[in-house]
Amino acid sequence: MSDAPHGSPQFPPPFPPPFPPPPAPPHGPPPASAGGAPFGDPAAAAGSGSGPVPPMSESWLGDLQGMARAARGMVSGRLLLLSLELRRARHGLVSLVILGVVAAIAGATAWIAFWALIAALAVHFGLSWPWAFAGVLVLNLLVLVWVAAAMKALTPMLALPASRRQFHWLFNDPMDPEESSADGRTATPP
Numbered sequence: 001m002s003d004a005p006h007g008s009p010q011f012p013p014p015f016p017p018p019f020p021p022p023p024a025p026p027h028g029p030p031p032a033s034a035g036g037a038p039f040g041d042p043a044a045a046a047g048s049g050s051g052p053v054p055p056m057s058e059s060w061l062g063d064l065q066g067m068a069r070a071a072r073g074m075v076s077g078r079l080l081l082l083s084l085e086l087r088r089a090r091h092g093l094v095s096l097v098i099l100g101v102v103a104a105i106a107g108a109t110a111w112i113a114f115w116a117l118i119a120a121l122a123v124h125f126g127l128s129w130p131w132a133f134a135g136v137l138v139l140n141l142l143v144l145v146w147v148a149a150a151m152k153a154l155t156p157m158l159a160l161p162a163s164r165r166q167f168h169w170l171f172n173d174p175m176d177p178e179e180s181s182a183d184g185r186t187a188t189p190p
Helices: 042-046 056-124 129-159 161-166
Strands: none
Touching: 056 129, 129 161
16 A cells, blocks of 8 residues: 555655554574474474574564654654644634634624614604713613623633642642631641
8 A cells, every 4th residue: 555645656645654664574484482383383393403593682672673663653643743733723723813803893893883873873863962872881881891790700710619629739829728618617637
């Protein structure tokens, strides 16, 4: 199977394969097993004393080197994938920020136009301009008070209270007040 997409030789692979090719088998007869011969080979059992047998340390060293190459290939492939995805995420974040600014400008413009329309309709139905603008101002201040109250109610969630209780040993600050138990009494250290 080719590494190039769709078998096309002109495109290089996007990143190296995660596993290196297996090492070539050693020259000569296969190494004898602990019983003196490979399984199912009686002819090799009869002549087990002949031929050079590689020492076990070289075999283990080759296996360790192969595993190290495989691990290095896996890590480098994963790191390359991570860097490519982070680069794509950075471009996406910049686009999202630009679109958010455009949406905020359009929303603010629509909000101003909506309230100008409300003031113009109030004037059309017989209200004076100062009273129409005062009404728009009061309604916007009421919306502002409601948003401020909602934000104040949501702020305690930013302190991560449940996580802080779970990781109290990590965030243990001597300046923190003692936590009260379920019955309302403060816990005293033993």
